[in-house]
Amino acid sequence: MIQPYTSRLERIWFWAFRLFCGLVLIFLMLPVLVIIPLSFNSSSFLTYPLSGFSWQWYETIFSPGPWLESLKNSLIVAPLATLLAMIFGTLAAVGFNRAEFPGKNLLMALIISPMVAPLVIVAVGMYFFFAQVGLLNSYLGLVLAHAVLGVPFVVITVNATLQGFDTNQMRAGASLGANPVQVFFDIVLPQILPGVISGGLFAFATSFDEVVVALFIASPTERTLPIQMFSGIRENISPAIAAMATIMILMSVLLLLVVELLRRRSVRI
Amino acid sequence: MATQTMAPPPTTQTSLKTQLRRAERRRKLNAFLLVAPLALFLLVIFVFPIGSMLWRSVDNSELSQALPQTAQLLSAWDGQQPPSEAFYASLAQELKSALANGNIGSLGRRLTYEDPTLRTLVTQTIRKLPDTPETTWQQTFSTLNPRWAELSTWQALKKAAPTTTDRYLLASLDLERNAQGEITAVAPEKQVYIDVFLRTLAIAGAVTLICLIMGFPLAYLLATLPTGTSNLLMIFVLLPFWTSLLVRTAAWIVLLQSGGMVNTSLMGLGFISQPLELVFNRVGVLIAMVHILLPFMVLPLYSVMKGISPHYQRAAISLGAHPFKAFWQVYAPQTLAGVGAGTILVFIMALGYYITPALLGGPSDQMVSYYVAYYTNTTNNWGMAAALGSLLLIITLVLYMLYQRLVNQQTPNRR
Numbered sequence: 001m002i003q004p005y006t007s008r009l010e011r012i013w014f015w016a017f018r019l020f021c022g023l024v025l026i027f028l029m030l031p032v033l034v035i036i037p038l039s040f041n042s043s044s045f046l047t048y049p050l051s052g053f054s055w056q057w058y059e060t061i062f063s064p065g066p067w068l069e070s071l072k073n074s075l076i077v078a079p080l081a082t083l084l085a086m087i088f089g090t091l092a093a094v095g096f097n098r099a100e101f102p103g104k105n106l107l108m109a110l111i112i113s114p115m116v117a118p119l120v121i122v123a124v125g126m127y128f129f130f131a132q133v134g135l136l137n138s139y140l141g142l143v144l145a146h147a148v149l150g151v152p153f154v155v156i157t158v159n160a161t162l163q164g165f166d167t168n169q170m171r172a173g174a175s176l177g178a179n180p181v182q183v184f185f186d187i188v189l190p191q192i193l194p195g196v197i198s199g200g201l202f203a204f205a206t207s208f209d210e211v212v213v214a215l216f217i218a219s220p221t222e223r224t225l226p227i228q229m230f231s232g233i234r235e236n237i238s239p240a241i242a243a244m245a246t247i248m249i250l251m252s253v254l255l256l257l258v259v260e261l262l263r264r265r266s267v268r269i
Numbered sequence: 270m271a272t273q274t275m276a277p278p279p280t281t282q283t284s285l286k287t288q289l290r291r292a293e294r295r296r297k298l299n300a301f302l303l304v305a306p307l308a309l310f311l312l313v314i315f316v317f318p319i320g321s322m323l324w325r326s327v328d329n330s331e332l333s334q335a336l337p338q339t340a341q342l343l344s345a346w347d348g349q350q351p352p353s354e355a356f357y358a359s360l361a362q363e364l365k366s367a368l369a370n371g372n373i374g375s376l377g378r379r380l381t382y383e384d385p386t387l388r389t390l391v392t393q394t395i396r397k398l399p400d401t402p403e404t405t406w407q408q409t410f411s412t413l414n415p416r417w418a419e420l421s422t423w424q425a426l427k428k429a430a431p432t433t434t435d436r437y438l439l440a441s442l443d444l445e446r447n448a449q450g451e452i453t454a455v456a457p458e459k460q461v462y463i464d465v466f467l468r469t470l471a472i473a474g475a476v477t478l479i480c481l482i483m484g485f486p487l488a489y490l491l492a493t494l495p496t497g498t499s500n501l502l503m504i505f506v507l508l509p510f511w512t513s514l515l516v517r518t519a520a521w522i523v524l525l526q527s528g529g530m531v532n533t534s535l536m537g538l539g540f541i542s543q544p545l546e547l548v549f550n551r552v553g554v555l556i557a558m559v560h561i562l563l564p565f566m567v568l569p570l571y572s573v574m575k576g577i578s579p580h581y582q583r584a585a586i587s588l589g590a591h592p593f594k595a596f597w598q599v600y601a602p603q604t605l606a607g608v609g610a611g612t613i614l615v616f617i618m619a620l621g622y623y624i625t626p627a628l629l630g631g632p633s634d635q636m637v638s639y640y641v642a643y644y645t646n647t648t649n650n651w652g653m654a655a656a657l658g659s660l661l662l663i664i665t666l667v668l669y670m671l672y673q674r675l676v677n678q679q680t681p682n683r684r
Contacts, residue, residue, distance in 0.1 A: 017486060021486055021487050024486070025502060025506075027560065028506060028564075031509070031520035032509055032516075032517070032520065034520055034523065034524055034530060035516065038523065045528075046522075047526075047529065048530055088306055088307040091303045091304070091306060091307065092303060094303055095299075095300045095301065095303025095305075098296060098299060099297045099299070101301050107308055110308065110311060110316070111307060111308070113315075113669070114311070116617050116669050117662070118621025118658075118662065118665055120638035120641045120642055120658070121621070121641065121662050122315070122319065124642070124645050124654060125315075125320075125322035126314070126318050128318065128322055128325070129318035144314050147310075148311060148314050155307075205511060209515070211624055212623055212624060216646075226513070226515055230515060233518060233628055234627075234628060237522060237523075241519050245513070248512070248513045248516050252508060252513070253508065253511075256507055256511045260507075
């Protein structure tokens with residue numbers, strides 16, 4: 001902090017430091033902000049200055065066609081993958097916190113590994129495997145693949161929530177006659193719900209943004225929104241992409257707000 | 270007397286002990302059963318597929334599957350004697366059955382890797398092969414194509430006969446086996462993969478370094494500002510973090526293209542007279558990758574810095590240390606765990622990048638992942654795809670274990 005006695009060099013350093021941080025923050029935010037106005041541009045070029053206001057690009061993406069189709073596909077796959085990840089992930093996190101058992105650290109490392117494994121390797125592996133078992137080019141295959149990629153987030157967030165959970169409550173519940181299922185749904189779940197939902201939102205965002213695995217295992221029928229974005233960017237980058245990007249940014253804002261609210265409610269995440 | 274009353278009756282002691290042990294065992298089993306569904310799910314949908322893909326990097330079963338008996342003869346053959354009539358007879362018979370059961374496609378593809386002309390030789394021979402030999406099968410083959418009388422043709426087949434091979438793994442390190450079976454470097458004009466790996470490491474390293482240089486000061490600022498301000502500024506880190514990777518990639522193309530905002534403003538300010546080439550080259554890849562991975566550097570640094578008490582630094586200054594010295598000698602060493610975690614995390618994630626270089630880079634900016642995808646989709650050379658993938662996975666796994674160790678070390682210290 002600047003004090004009356006700080007030297008001149010320190011003052012310069014202080015402001016240079018703040019300027020640098022300001023530039024980094026602009027760098028982070030600029031791309032997110034710059035694409036929004038372009039989605040309302042009446043010209044078909046993605047350049048500034050804007051030539052006029054128009055809703056036409058939103059009409060393009062919301063009229064029947066590849067954009068709407070891919071949005072629909074993503075809205076089928078992402079919630080199902082999220083649900084699967086939430087169920088498996090929550091059960092596992094509760095198990096991890098119940099007792100020590102041999103191989104626990106190894107299992108944890110295994111469960112987190114989809115987060116760091118190079119996506120192309122996951123994609124190629126699943127491509128061959130799904131081809132053998134008939135899951136290639138199917139919604140079920142995509143759901144299973146995205147559930148694998150989303151599950152580490154659920155395990156991590158639920159695990160963090162459980163750190164502050166007093167397990168004596170479970171004993172108390174059991175001693176008052178509740179069976180383990182009742183204990184879970186009436187005592188444990190309400191308290192860890194913020195963590196479960198946060199993890200679910202992370203898993204949802206992962207599925208909604210996943211393109212590499214989907215490129216390998218989905219046919220044009222299951223083409224998800226990220227694939228449509230990918231081919232759009234690669235072939236001809238039009239303001240329709242900016243319009244869809246704007247909608248996706250709005251969704252990110254929403255997800256961020258919900259996760260932050262949940263975090264405020266349970267400080268442990 | 271006192272000791273006698275203290276000790277409970279022996280019968281209840283043992284039963285209590287066993288009861289406790291049983292309860293403890295039940296608890297462990299319970300815990301394990303809760304984790305089991307996920308573990309099983311991951312084993313089937315994640316570990317097994319990746320494992321069997323890795324197997325493809327040494328798998329060489331094409332010839333032995335299409336021509337099982339011939340493969341046995343070839344393996345037993347010393348490679349010097351002219352092949353006997355048995356070889357020709359077996360080949361004639363098995364080529365026909367391979368054509369019938371559809372194994373001929375993968376055999377042809379495999380033979381191309383030994384010699385590009387072998388596939389044509391085999392397919393042409395099948396088409397003209399009679400049901401019974403005129404005199405001997407040897408004679409018949411040699412009349413169809415004189416190459417069947419040459420030793421080199423059979424030597425190439427022999428190379429493809431074993432069920433496993435190290436050729437793909439060697440090839441992904443720009444190595445091969447020569448005629449004597451020794452490992453040698455491939456001809457300089459064919460060396461590509463070492464370059465690809467070095468390029469991948471270089472891009473990942475540069476991205477990590479830039480992220481550290483940009484992320485460290487930002488994390489420090491966020492950790493030392495009053496909570497209200499820092500929460501507000503945190504949105505600048507978290508919103509891009511939550512925004513789709515493809516949205517950000519598209520945005521960077523818009524910003525960096527020759528008529529884009531960056532170039533027009535630089536030209537408007539008079540810094541440059543011609544638009545800079547910022548996209549579809551290395552610069553574009555680096556900018557976009559840094560943007561995507563920066564939050565992964567800032568967040569772990571921030572959480573470590575938040576736990577460092579400012580008192581130490583203040584104490585150092587009050588004891589006469591210059592503020593810069595107090596920062597470097599007292600504060601910075603306490604952030605090392607966060608620096609290590611953030612650095613390795615960003616480096617691991619950068620290693621596997623595929624989409625960003627594919628959309629924002631030129632041909633010479635593609636990383637290992639691109640070649641894995643290319644060999645899988647475009648040329649169907651699955652052995653090569655698997656070998657490159659295996660090497661990438663090994664590098665990633667080693668770094669991941671290092672990361673786990675770092676993270677596990679720092680957690681107990683902070684509690």
